[in-house]
Every structure is written in structure tokens, then in C-alpha cells.
Amino acid sequence: MDTESRKVLAGLVGRGCPGSLATLREGGPSVGMVLCAPDGEGAFLIHVSRLAAHTGDLLADPRVALLLVGPAPGGNPQAAPRVSLRGRAAEVPRESPGGQAAARAYLAAFPQAEAMFGFGDFLLFRIVPEEVRFVGGFAKAFDVAPSELKELQESGAAGSAS
16 A cells, blocks of 8 residues: 555545444344444544444444445545545443543544433444555455554654644
8 A cells, every 4th residue: 555545545544533333133134324433442432322223233243344435536526535444343331441542532533422321221333454455546356464453543643633
């Protein structure tokens, strides 16, 4: 992957953004919108209500797909950089050793969500990627090792802070 593509990918995975979450419902695919925050370890965090259909899907079957899309250059959506991943979601209980750290990481990306952490029906999930595909524009498509995401998240977070 060239340096510019790597920088764009780091920007996508190193900051919080909306994403399309695909879950399995009764054996078929279902897609919803979620806010995704990098956990700094190469995975992604989502905070979802038990009232949302995709939350029940996650509790029944942890297999998911996630699509993150960046801004479209020149207004052309087909030229927008995007990363899609397949992986598994696991609930991060509030009382668990990693629960508070995960909540802090999520709230760093979405401080406006703090009030929702007081509602008992919201659950925090960690999505661990197993396969990652990045499309950075015309003739720029790359498979990315999930093990590379931690470094990319750190790089993207540092880039957005400056």
C-alpha cells in the first residue's frame, strides 16, 4: 500500500464516525447505522440500545460486517475511501476490567453520548476484525491484516489531533 493510501486508511479507522453495521437476523443479512469508535487496540466500539433490532442480532450471533466511508472527493460517492471488515462482536460489560476503558474510548470519540451511558438498556460492544478490505479510490484496493489496525488507529488518532 502506498503512503497516501495508508494515511487515508489511518484517518478512517483512527477516529469515530458513523458506520453501516451488518448483522444476521433469522439467517439473513440486516444493515443498520451505528457510531463506531476505535478502541486503540485495532478493534471498534459501538454503543447500542437493546431496543434496536441489531442489538438482538449481536446477542444471538456475533458475526458482523462493518463499513466505514470517508468524504467523497469532488462530491463523487464512488471515489470515497472506504474500509469494510468482517469480524465478531462481543459485549463489553460495564463492570468488566475493560469496561471503563472501553467507555472512555467511546466517549472520547462521541462525548455527546455520555447521557446514554446512564441508561440501562444500552450495551457496549467491541468488534474485532477478522478480515479487512480498504478501497482508497480508483485502482487502489488492498487487503489489510487485522493486526495492522492498532498501528493505523494510533496513527489516525494522532493525525486528527493535530
